[in-house]
Amino acid sequence: MPLTEDRAVQATRVTISDVADAAGVTKGTVSRALNDYPDISEATRTRVLRKAKQMGYQPLAQAQAIKTGRTRTIGLVLQTDIPGAQRPFLSDFLAGLSQTASDASWTMTVATSAGGQEMLTTIKRLVQERKADGFILPRTFANDERVTLLRTLKVPYVLYGRLQDIQDSAWFDILGEEAMRDAVLRLAQHGHQRIGFVNGGSEYNFSRLRAAGFENGMNEARLDIDESLITGDAMTREQGTAATLGMLARSLPPTAIVFAVDMAALGAYDAAEKHGLVIGQDLSLISYDGIPECQWVRPQLTSFRVDSQMAGSRLASLLIRQIRGEDPTTLRESAKAMLWPGGSDGPPRRSPIEIARIVRSGQEHNSCETGGTA
Amino acid sequence: MPLTEDRAVQATRVTISDVADAAGVTKGTVSRALNDYPDISEATRTRVLRKAKQMGYQPLAQAQAIKTGRTRTIGLVLQTDIPGAQRPFLSDFLAGLSQTASDASWTMTVATSAGGQEMLTTIKRLVQERKADGFILPRTFANDERVTLLRTLKVPYVLYGRLQDIQDSAWFDILGEEAMRDAVLRLAQHGHQRIGFVNGGSEYNFSRLRAAGFENGMNEARLDIDESLITGDAMTREQGTAATLGMLARSLPPTAIVFAVDMAALGAYDAAEKHGLVIGQDLSLISYDGIPECQWVRPQLTSFRVDSQMAGSRLASLLIRQIRGEDPTTLRESAKAMLWPGGSDGPPRRSPIEIARIVRSGQEHNSCETGGTA
DNA sequence: TTCGGTTACGAAACCGGTTTCGGCAAGTCT
DNA sequence: AGACTTGCCGAAACCGGTTTCGTAACCGAA
Structure with a gap:
């Protein structure tokens, strides 16, 4: 029957x-x-x-909602005006989020906005219409308006990335500082003595942490930190090229550079090519993010890879627990980035003095026709 | 007051x-x-x-929903088991979708699933829980189970891409066939006579259309179609390399190749490098998709770019209109892909015979050290 | 046996909307 | 002038849940 x-x-x-x-x-x-x-x-x-x-x-979630105000929905507002910001990771990130959400019978509503004020309006709308019980906030800034808004609205949220002023926020983060430290140690083990550091945008909170990680690594390796080999605000390929050229122009250039951001590290390839330096031999690079382009360039870029799917999954879990009433200050997790070895780092082939001579010799190096990444 | x-x-x-x-x-x-x-x-x-x-x-949407059954929400179920499928476009696509949705006071719930059966379950769940009034279906297959399911459930949907068996579906699509045709005409104008074609996976419906577009172009240009210069099922870089090498091994190789998929076209760079052929001179390439990697390789890959944001926007609009009651058979739109000229196409520098000689000469060509995309 | 206090559940109000039903007033027709 | 429409809107039921309130039944103690 x-x-x-x-x-x-x-x-x-x-x-x-x-x-x-x-x-x-x-x-x-x-x-x-x-x-x-x-x-x-x-x-x-x-x-x-x-x-x-x-x-x-x-x-039926929305039938419950008219009394309880909650719909078992986690909100995600993506910022679309940062070109290519989270692009390569977005798919994995969403997969992680929605998978754990789905397992708990939750769903995910995503919205996009072009930034600042519009983003706040979007968040407000989602809250008012009860289309989100809480939010995942990726790419947290040093002083984030979204956090202020959600805090006054008393709407739960979880940060992807720690804030300097943590207060009572829940968060998940990848330990970028440890990756930077490990990068330095790896280079030191190769035999590098002069190691430069190119940081990301200072408006991001992770930059502060990664700089600290670099310094810790240098200290642990008992290497001198030369302030002239530390620079920042490099988020794009062009900015990475400029930063690298700047370091190479020093009287005593580095034999290795640690980058906080893959995209900038890719710019170092252009800079090296300009002077005829071979990445991985004349100049070693280690970077962070693990974007797909790392595998496209030759030699492949050694980078610390972020597992975006796992990040999404953990974030969803933390947010749900917070909405269910757990104390946000107990909802904090972190994970390590995983080393993805490429060919961009290795023992130094030349001394800083030799590199300086090559750079100063001045003539532009012609790349051969059939290739070149720039 | x-x-x-x-x-x-x-x-x-x-x-x-x-x-x-x-x-x-x-x-x-x-x-x-x-x-x-x-x-x-x-x-x-x-x-x-x-x-x-x-x-x-x-x-309040969900208060209305308990009577009307509709929550002003469009559903999007992403398939995560196709590695890197929609990756570079996802962000733009979402932006387009959610922007138009938002303008109409609609929201978007996205879910992911690893494929086939699981995806159907997810769709069912979203419908049962009233978390989606209708669906956007990207990447339509020749015989799509999702369509069957939604049709029997009487839930509105809009296809991104036409189906062979259109029936009463609403759809939006980019005219890939026209792009393929235009690619051929552009190459013919350069003076190419022998033009090859590397198609995408035969399970996708777009492949059939693009093949037709290629043939139309060849006919319009009054060029002979050599069946031995037509191949398919190339979706990855490696498959593109293999397809290209196969064509170059012919007694009379092509001087230009049209690719249905960027990713495969990038493989042609490897194949060319292997034989010491210069892309854009010895071998011209035109492709389709407009993935970011097109701008990373040298020379840049000429490609027909798909405006994913616009696609998302149109799809959202069509779906909303259908849910509001419009007849799906009147909800069909298409748009053209835009040519993104790179340096990978130009007048032929060598005849097919010369190319054949180079290829047969056999010795592997050494790429120079500072670069090479493979 | 009576009394006060629990325990466990039914009855009903409520949430924020939609939709049916019915009735009043004005207009139309014979 | 009376009957019949028609237009317009209030009253109330309803959707699928949650939550308050009240009370019957049971309990142990006096």
């Missing part, structure tokens, strides 16, 4: 009243049983639970 | 009852006025509309 008496093959949803009738109680009792109210006897609770499961009952 | 009498600064939402009180009517009347019921006088309708606007009333 089929259970469906409705005409439609795809039977209509089973509602709480159906369960109530089947269990011989009122819908109020069913609701309380399912929501773990204390004043329900263990006997009826299990009976209702079993019936509900057997009938495949799933409460 | 502030309007908010509530304690909370962020006043609670204004509900339909608030508007009703303010307008001096019942909430039933407000509802009918806002939803264009015929039995409301023009006078009260305008009065209610004005009041509602003035008070900033926005109906």
Whole structure:
């Protein structure tokens, strides 16, 4: 005997009243049983639970929402005006988010906005329309307006990346500082003595951390830090080229450079080519992010890869727990970036003095015709 | 005098009852006025509309939903098991989708799934929980189960890409066939006579169209089609390399190749390098997609670029219109891909015979050290 | 046996909307 | 003038849940 008496093959949803009738109680009792109210006897609770499961009952989120205000939905507002910011990782990130969300019977609404003020409006709208119970905030800035807004609205949120002023925020982050430290140690082990550092944009909070990581690494390796070999605000390929050229022009250039951002590190290839220096031999590079382009260039760029899918998954989990009432200050996690060895780092082939001579020799080096990454 | 009498600064939402009180009517009347019921006088309708606007009333989607079943939400289920499939375009695509959705006071829920059966389950869940009123279906296959499912569920959907068996589906598509045709004509204008074609995976519906476009172009240019210079199923760089090498090994190789997929076209660079052929001179390439890597290789790959943001925007618009009741067969749009000229195509420098000689001469060509894309 | 206090559940109000139903007033027809 | 439409809107039911309130039944103690 089929259970469906409705005409439609795809039977209509089973509602709480159906369960109530089947269990011989009122819908109020069913609701309380399912929501773990204390004043329900263990006997009826299990009976209702079993019936509900057997009938495949799933409460309708938005019906609950008009009383509770919550729809089991996590919000994600993407910033589209940072060109190519999270582009290569977005797919993995979403996969991680929605997978864990889905496992908990939650869903994800994503919106985009071109930035600043518009983003705040979008967040407000989603909250007002109850289309998001809480938010994932990627790319946190040093002083983030979104955080201020959500805090005053008392809407839960989880940061992807720590804030300087953490306050009572929950967050997940990749330990970029440890990656930077490990990069230095790896280079030191290769035998490098003069190591430069090219940081990312100072408006990002991660930059501060990565700089600290670099310094820690240098200290641990007992290497001198030459302030003239530390620069920052390089987020694009061109900025990376400029930063590298600047270092190479020093009287004593570095034999290796640590980059905080892959995109900038790719610019170093152009700079090296200009002077006829061979990446991985004359100049070693280690970077961070693990964008696909790392594998496109030759030699491949050694980089610390971020597992975006895992990040999404953890963030979703933290947010859900916070919405369910856990204290945000206990909801903090971090993970390490994984080294992706390429050919861009190795033992130094030339001394800083030799490199300086090559650079000063001045003539532009012609790249050969059939290739070259720039 | 502030309007908010509530304690909370962020006043609670204004509900339909608030508007009703303010307008001096019942909430039933407000509802009918806002939803264009015929039995409301023009006078009260305008009065209610004005009041509602003035008070900033926005109906709560999920409150409406428990009666209407619709939440003003468009669903997007992304397939995550195709590695790097839509990766570079995803961000733009989402931006386009959510922008137009947002402009119409709609939102977007996105889910991911690893494919086939799981994807169907996800769709069902979203429909059951009323978290999506309709779906955008990217990457349509020749025989798509998602379409079958949604059709039987009577849930609206819009295809990104035409189906062979269109039936009553709404769709948006980029005219890949025209791009392929234009590619051939451009090469013919350069003076190429022997032009090869490397198609994408035969399981995709677009492949059939692009092949037709290539043939049309050849016919229009009054060039002979050599079946031995037509191959397919090249979606990755490696497959592109293999396809190219195969063509170059012919007794009379092509001087130019049209690719249906950028990723495969990038493989041609490796193949050319292997034989010491110069892309853009000894071998011209034109491709399709406009992935960022086109600008990374040297010479840059000439490609027809797809405007993913526009595509997302149009798709959202079509879906919303269909959910609002328009006939899907009238909801069909297409757009042209835009030529992105790079240096990978130009007048032929060598004849097919010369190329054949170079290829047969056999010795592997050494790429120079500082570069090479492979 | 009576009484006060729990326990466990039914009844009903409520959330913010939509939709049905019915009735009043004005206009139309015979 | 009375009957019949028609236009317009209020009243109330309804959607699928949650939550408050009240009380019957049970408990142990006096």
